[in-house]
Amino acid sequence: MNNSPIDFSSSRYRSARYSKLIGHSGFIGLVSLGTICVIAAIALITLVHMKQIAGILAALALICYLPAIWWKQYLSVLPSTGASLTERLNIALLTKLSPKMPLNPQSVWQALKDHWQAIFFTNHLLLADELVTASLSTDPSILIEALTLASSLAEEHHTDTIEVGFVIAGLFMTDSNMQQLLAKQRGHAEDFKSIADWLGRNLGETTHMSTKTGGIGRDWAFGFTPLLDKLGRNVSLSVSGRGGTFTWLTKSQGVQAIETAFANHATAIALVGPTGVGKTSHIYALAQAMINGISPPSLRYHQIISLNATDITAVASGRGQLEQLMISLVNEAGRAGHIILFLDNAQLFLTEDAGSVNASQILFSIIEARAVPLILALTPQDFQNLKTTNAGLAGMLTPVMLAEMPENDIMRILEDNASRLEYRFNVLIPYEALREAYRLSGRYNQDEAYPGRAIKLLEQAVNHAEQGIISRLSVQHAVEQMYGVKASVAAPVEVDELLHLEDHIHERMINQSHAVSVVANSLRRARAGVTNPRRPIGSFLFLGPTGVGKTELAKAIAATYFRDENNMIRLDMTEYQRPDDVQRLLDSGSGEHSSLLLKVRQQPFSVVLLDEVEKAHPDILNLLLQMLDEGQLTDTTGRPASFKDCVIIATSNAGAETIRDRISQGQDLADFAKAFSDELIASGQFKPELINRFDELVLFRPLNPDELAQVVSLMLKDVNRTLAQQNISVELTPEAINKIVAAGNDPRLGARPMRRMLQRTVEDTVAKLILEGKVRPGDHVRLDETSLQL
Amino acid sequence: MFISFVVWWYGRGWQQIMRSFSVRTKMVAGNFSMFQLLRTLFAPWKRIITFPGRSLEDRLKAAADNAFSRAVGFVVRLIVLIAGLISLALVALFSLVEIIVWPLLPFAIPGFIIAGFVL
Numbered sequence: 001m002n003n004s005p006i007d008f009s010s011s012r013y014r015s016a017r018y019s020k021l022i023g024h025s026g027f028i029g030l031v032s033l034g035t036i037c038v039i040a041a042i043a044l045i046t047l048v049h050m051k052q053i054a055g056i057l058a059a060l061a062l063i064c065y066l067p068a069i070w071w072k073q074y075l076s077v078l079p080s081t082g083a084s085l086t087e088r089l090n091i092a093l094l095t096k097l098s099p100k101m102p103l104n105p106q107s108v109w110q111a112l113k114d115h116w117q118a119i120f121f122t123n124h125l126l127l128a129d130e131l132v133t134a135s136l137s138t139d140p141s142i143l144i145e146a147l148t149l150a151s152s153l154a155e156e157h158h159t160d161t162i163e164v165g166f167v168i169a170g171l172f173m174t175d176s177n178m179q180q181l182l183a184k185q186r187g188h189a190e191d192f193k194s195i196a197d198w199l200g201r202n203l204g205e206t207t208h209m210s211t212k213t214g215g216i217g218r219d220w221a222f223g224f225t226p227l228l229d230k231l232g233r234n235v236s237l238s239v240s241g242r243g244g245t246f247t248w249l250t251k252s253q254g255v256q257a258i259e260t261a262f263a264n265h266a267t268a269i270a271l272v273g274p275t276g277v278g279k280t281s282h283i284y285a286l287a288q289a290m291i292n293g294i295s296p297p298s299l300r301y302h303q304i305i306s307l308n309a310t311d312i313t314a315v316a317s318g319r320g321q322l323e324q325l326m327i328s329l330v331n332e333a334g335r336a337g338h339i340i341l342f343l344d345n346a347q348l349f350l351t352e353d354a355g356s357v358n359a360s361q362i363l364f365s366i367i368e369a370r371a372v373p374l375i376l377a378l379t380p381q382d383f384q385n386l387k388t389t390n391a392g393l394a395g396m397l398t399p400v401m402l403a404e405m406p407e408n409d410i411m412r413i414l415e416d417n418a419s420r421l422e423y424r425f426n427v428l429i430p431y432e433a434l435r436e437a438y439r440l441s442g443r444y445n446q447d448e449a450y451p452g453r454a455i456k457l458l459e460q461a462v463n464h465a466e467q468g469i470i471s472r473l474s475v476q477h478a479v480e481q482m483y484g485v486k487a488s489v490a491a492p493v494e495v496d497e498l499l500h501l502e503d504h505i506h507e508r509m510i511n512q513s514h515a516v517s518v519v520a521n522s523l524r525r526a527r528a529g530v531t532n533p534r535r536p537i538g539s540f541l542f543l544g545p546t547g548v549g550k551t552e553l554a555k556a557i558a559a560t561y562f563r564d565e566n567n568m569i570r571l572d573m574t575e576y577q578r579p580d581d582v583q584r585l586l587d588s589g590s591g592e593h594s595s596l597l598l599k600v601r602q603q604p605f606s607v608v609l610l611d612e613v614e615k616a617h618p619d620i621l622n623l624l625l626q627m628l629d630e631g632q633l634t635d636t637t638g639r640p641a642s643f644k645d646c647v648i649i650a651t652s653n654a655g656a657e658t659i660r661d662r663i664s665q666g667q668d669l670a671d672f673a674k675a676f677s678d679e680l681i682a683s684g685q686f687k688p689e690l691i692n693r694f695d696e697l698v699l700f701r702p703l704n705p706d707e708l709a710q711v712v713s714l715m716l717k718d719v720n721r722t723l724a725q726q727n728i729s730v731e732l733t734p735e736a737i738n739k740i741v742a743a744g745n746d747p748r749l750g751a752r753p754m755r756r757m758l759q760r761t762v763e764d765t766v767a768k769l770i771l772e773g774k775v776r777p778g779d780h781v782r783l784d785e786t787s788l789q790l
Numbered sequence: 791m792f793i794s795f796v797v798w799w800y801g802r803g804w805q806q807i808m809r810s811f812s813v814r815t816k817m818v819a820g821n822f823s824m825f826q827l828l829r830t831l832f833a834p835w836k837r838i839i840t841f842p843g844r845s846l847e848d849r850l851k852a853a854a855d856n857a858f859s860r861a862v863g864f865v866v867r868l869i870v871l872i873a874g875l876i877s878l879a880l881v882a883l884f885s886l887v888e889i890i891v892w893p894l895l896p897f898a899i900p901g902f903i904i905a906g907f908v909l
Contacts, residue, residue, distance in 0.1 A: 011794060018791055055906015059899045066896065070795050073806060217823030217870055220863070221830040223837035301826075337837055 005144050007086040008099040012078065016094035019075035027071045034064030080160040085147050088154065088162045105143050105171045106136040117165035117199060121172070124195055126185055126430045135177040146170035157200035165203070169196030186472075191431050198415040201248070214293065214301050223336035227328055228305050231312060235342065236287040236303035248416060249278070249285030250294065257400045258286055258375070262340075263296050266398040268367045268374040270346075272383045273402030276452020278413075279377040282402065283342050302338045304375075309348035326362045333372040346376035350386060350393075360390050367396045404449045407438070413451040414438060417458060421470075425462050429470045433461065436475040443604075444483045446639040457482065483601075497560070498527055505556040510710040510751075512549050514669045515542070515698045519553065522695050523561060523647070531695075535631045537561075539648040541613070541691065543676070544700025545656035547750025551609065553700075554649045558607040561647065569599045569646075570609045573616040582619050586635050597633060597641040604645045613650035614685055621690055624650070628693040650694070654685045660702050660747065669699045703750055708741045709734075711751045715758050723766070727777040730766055735785040761788040800893060807892050811885035818881055822874030827867040835863035 007013060022030075041057035044050040078091040086094070096111035097103070112118045113129050122129055147162070150170035154162045172178045172192045179189050228234075239246065249255060254271075261269050271279050287304040289295040295302075307329065316325045333339035343349050352358045366372060376397065378386065387394040405413070414437060418429040437458045438450075445453040457475060460482055464474035497504060501520040502513075509516065519540060526537045542550040558568040576585060587595035600606065610616075610624070627633050631644040655676060662672055677697050680686045691697065703711065712732070720729050732740075744757035765787060769775040819825065838859045842852035 011797075014794060015798075018794065021791075051909060052906040055902045055904070058902040058906075062895065062899045062902065066799070067795065070798060070803070073803065074798055214826065215821045215823035217827045217867065220823075220836065220867065221826070221833045335837060 004099075004103055005085050005147050006089070006094075006097055006103065007084065008097075010084075010086045012081055012087055013094055015075055015078055016091050019071065019078060019091060020095040022067065022071045022075060024076075027068055027076070030064040030068040030071075034061040034068065037061035037064065080162075085151065085162070088151065088160060089147075089167070090161055090163050092164050093162075093167055102138070102140075103143055104138045104140045105146055105175060106133060106138050108143060108146075108167065109133060109136050109171055112164055112168065115164045117163060118168050120165060120199055121168050121192075121195055123428055124198075124431050125182060125187055125191060126432065127181065131181060132172075132178070135175065135181045136171060137175050137177065142174055143171075146174045149173055153196055153200065157197075157204055159200075159203070163200075163203060165199040166196060169193065169199075186432060188435070194411060194415070195431065197412070198419075201412075201416070202419060214291070218301050219303075219338070222338040223332075225305070225332055225336045225339060227332050228336075228339065231315060231325075231329065232305040232307050232341075234303060235284055235306050236291045239284055239288045240291045246281060246285035246288045248412065249281055250289040250292075252282065252285065254278075254282040254400065254402050255286050255289060258282070259289070259296055259299060261398045261400060262299055262373060267370045267372075268363075268376065268397050270383055270394075270397035270399045271375055271377045271402065272380055272399050273377075274379055274404070274449040276448030276450065276456070277402050277404055278451060279402060280344055283344075283375060283377070302340055302373075304340045304342050305333065306342040306344055307349075308344065323359070323362060326359050330362070330366050330372055340373040340375060342375045342377070344377050346378050347382040347385070349376075350382075350390070360393055364390075364393050364396070367393070405451065410451045410454065411435075411438060414454055414458065417451075417455050421458065421462060425465075427462060427465045427468050427470055429458070432472045433470045433475050434458070436472040437461065440475060440479045443642055443644075444479055444601075498524055501560060504560045505553065508556050508559070508714065509549055509552050510707050510714065511703065512553065512700055515544075515549075515553060515700050518696050518698050519557065523557070534644065536608075536628065536643045536646045536648045538696075539628050539694045540650070540696050540698050541694040542649060542651040542698050542700060543655060543680075544653070544659055545702050545750055546653055546748065547752030548700040548703055549751070550651045550700055551611070554607050554609045554651075557647055557649070562605050562607065567603060567605060568607045568609055569596065569603065570611065571596060572611045573613050573620070573650075574611075576616045576620045579617055579619050581617060582623065583636065585620060585623065586633065595635075597635045600643060600646065601641050604642060606645075607647045607649055608643065610648070610650040612652060614652045614654050621687070625689060625693055652686075655680055655683075659699060663701045669701055673697060673699055702747060705738075705741050705745060708745060708751055708754060709737045711754050712737050712740050712758060715755055716762065719758065719762060719766075726770075728766070728770070728775060729780045730762060731780065731782045732762065733782065733784040736783050736788055739785040739788060765789065796896075799896065804889075804892055807885075807888055811882070811889070814881045814885060815878060818874065818877045822870055822877065824871060824874045827871050827874075831864060831867050831871075832860055833863055834859035835866065 037057045037060045041054040041061065044057065045054040076091075078094070080088040082088070092115055093108075093112060097108070101107055101111075109118075109132060113122075113132070121127070122132065147167065147170060150162050150166040153166040153169055154160070157166075169192050172182075173196075178192075182189065182191060258269055258271070271282065273279050283304060283306070286295070290299050290302045290304070293300050312325060312329075313322065316322045330341070333341050349359045349363065363374070367374065383394070383399065404410075411434065414434045418434055421427065422429055437454045441453040441457040442450065445457070447453075448456070457478055458470075460478040461470045461474045464470070464477040464481075466474065501523060502516050505516050505520070506513075519538070522538045522540070525531050531537075542553065544550060555565050555568065559565040575581070585596050587598065596608070600608065613621075613624070616624075623633060627643050628648060632640045632642050634640045658676065658679065659669075662676075663669070676699065677686075677691055681688045681691060716730065716732055723729060740754070740757050740761055744753040746753055762783060765783060766775065766781060769781065775781055834856060840852040840855040842849040
């Protein structure tokens with residue numbers, strides 16, 4: 001028995017071969033030759049009466065035309081003829097296969113890789129075809145599995161023919177190597193299916209377009225609408241001109257709810273949903289359903305005209321004129337008999353602000369008189385305001401609530417919009433860019449809902465396309481431009497650097513190896529994705545005496561993990577000791593321009609350093625619990641700000657004496673960390689719930705004189721960096737360094753006095769030498785202990 | 791190849807021609823809005839109507855205006871309906887000829903040759 005999934009002896013396969021044999025050029029040749037024969041035959045019979053040759057030429061013409069008809073009507077499309085794979089496979093696939101070639105995923109891919117549907121896959125997943133070829137299996141049994149999957153994809157999309165795209169999806173989805181290849185490209189396993197569905201919808205749009213548009217006499221039983229044509233926008237006509245753009249929404253719950261409401265004799269509907277949720281798109285979809293004759297009979301061939309408050313106020317300035325105009329518009333719509341008026345941003349018709357028309361009273365009368373069907377688009381907040389300010393009008397509206405769609409539906413809408421943008425701007429939008437638009441718009445645009453915010457971001461990303469490709473980076477740049485945040489450091493540090501984080505930190509920090517290693521391990525865990533992504537990248541409580549490097553380690557993390565020391569938001573918690581300081585911390589930006597939430601929105605990839613955290617008011621510490629737990633805080637206007645891309649570091653000197661005593665007794669930091677945290681809780685300096693929220697409790701030990709000497713050497717590098725502008729360098733002998741350490745050493749203050757001491761000695765000495773002209777550009781100054789004046 | 795062609799010509803090809811008859815008639819009926827026009831044959835043209843006043847004269851005037859509007863609507867719709875019916879008839883005739891001629895076309899090849907010599 002033959003195990004091949006393709007029946008090469010079937011008549012459909014033979015027809016596919018004939019189709020290839022004739023081809024489009026053969027069809028043109030046959031038609032041309034046939035036409036020449038016809039013309040010649042007519043010429044011969046009419047001019048020279050050569051009936052015999054004319055008869056032969058006419059027969060020849062038919063011999064050309066008949067196979068041409070066969071090719072055009074059947075062979076070129078080869079509709080599916082049965083349930084078996086061979087009867088259903090797309091002609092493009094059948095013509096590429098032959099019984100002589102090996103049949104396996106790799107060979108089928110090679111046969112199909114130049115087909116536009118295969119290119120659709122590789123382009124949107126950024127997969128190189130050589131890599132795909134190398135990854136795909138040569139096992140024939142996997143091909144059968146892949147074709148079976150392709151068949152079920154075709155059924156999902158209600159098409160008898162198994163399109164090339166479905167076969168490609170089947171090949172990719174059944175091969176584990178392909179999933180690994182996609183993972184390397186940062187793709188998700190489900191992307192193959194998503195692309196197949198996207199392609200399937202595109203194919204469906206072109207094959208299932210409705211032709212029931214009502215014909216020539218559709219509107220003859222309805223009235224003229226000259227004023228509405230002038231001041232309104234006919235949504236129905238603009239949709240019918242655009243094709244099936246909103247087909248995906250015509251069967252949505254929102255559209256069906258509106259249709260049901262009208263079927264139940266509602267006169268006015270309040271379409272309530274947050275900005276960006278798709279209120280206007282639902283109206284366009286409803287218009288498309290009505291104009292295509294697929295809505296309930298009572299709404300069939302009705303037209304939706306959208307009114308804009310700004311346009312109306314531009315025409316009529318005075319209040320009386322405005323009212324008269326509104327009445328005329330409504331009367332015209334009512335008389336026409338097939339108009340549904342749509343008031344987009346309906347709050348503009350209900351207030352007296354600039355660019356608004358307060359038509360509440362007129363609307364009330366219209367609805368009461370059932371003069372014309374109305375749809376008012378309102379945000380939940382506007383609808384609530386209307387209930388408060390005009391309960392009578394609000395009570396007459398039938399509310400249809402639009403909630404945010406699930407992620408899968410939003411991605412589908414993004415895909416359809418990507419097709420539109422690709423066509424319009426001649427760009428390619430890979431799937432990774434769609435995912436990034438979804439992710440980043442959700443994080444940084446709290447003013448709008450999905451899918452609007454993601455579509456808006458994607459449209460903006462067109463301006464950041466590079467070489468015709470809108471990549472993940474293009475979307476990040478668009479976010480930076482739109483919201484003023486640094487999104488492009490979303491991948492803050494390379495893996496290799498992360499593996500050697502301790503070395504990078506120690507380039508600017510002396511010792512504290514235990515603290516550095518605790519922090520580095522935690523950051524590596526976060527980067528590897530083994531920690532909770534809904535919380536901050538890392539959260540640490542730094543405990544230890546003053547001047548031991550707590551702030552310096554925070555700066556080092558900002559510089560190494562977020563690539564810039566300035567990516568740090570620093571708050572002195574001693575300034576937040578009163579209960580009303582909570583307001584200051586959560587300010588949305590209108591009053592306090594330096595609020596924590598505002599800063600974190602502007603700079604989401606940052607170290608948030610909370611100095612002397614134990615001194616903050618308990619209410620603020622409670623907020624800190626929320627920040628550490630949920631990775632976000634909500635501002636005074638109810639908008640959340642994300643801390644999920646932050647490293648939170650709280651510092652405290654609490655228990656500094658204990659640390660100093662234990663270290664002086666020769667104990668190791670790691671050995672007493674647990675007992676130390678218990679002591680802090682027992683002494684009431686920290687609540688257990690706060691200490692337990694931090695990823696790590698990091699203890700810093702006091703620095704010994706040798707370490708202080710190294711700190712001085714590090715600080716000297718800073719001095720030399722400044723003097724390098726004048727081409728001067730300074731060197732300290734070991735004795736000079738020891739002298740500075742001895743003079744500045746204060747166990748209570750750690751390394752803090754060293755900078756002051758260095759300033760007083762080295763910087764002052766060098767400054768004097770420069771001013772006296774004893775040191776010139778290009779000189780190297782070597783200072784020993786005798787040169788330093790303490 | 792020849793057998794495949796013959797099988798298609800007298801099988802699916804011929805069926806397709808028969809099916810296209812119904813598709814074409816539906817398309818013509820739809821494009822001329824025939825069912826819609828029949829349903830609204832006596833409706834006023836573009837809903838242009840006069841509302842009757844209180845006096846008898848106003849009522850008579852309104853009735854006359856509305857009757858005129860209905861008459862205009864009726865005439866326009868009737869013209870389009872007639873045009874639609876003629877189109878339907880032509881389409882039906884063309885399709886019928888096509889259905890009859892289709893199976894005979896292959897035989898026309900020797901037919902033309904013979905006719906050339908005989909006639």
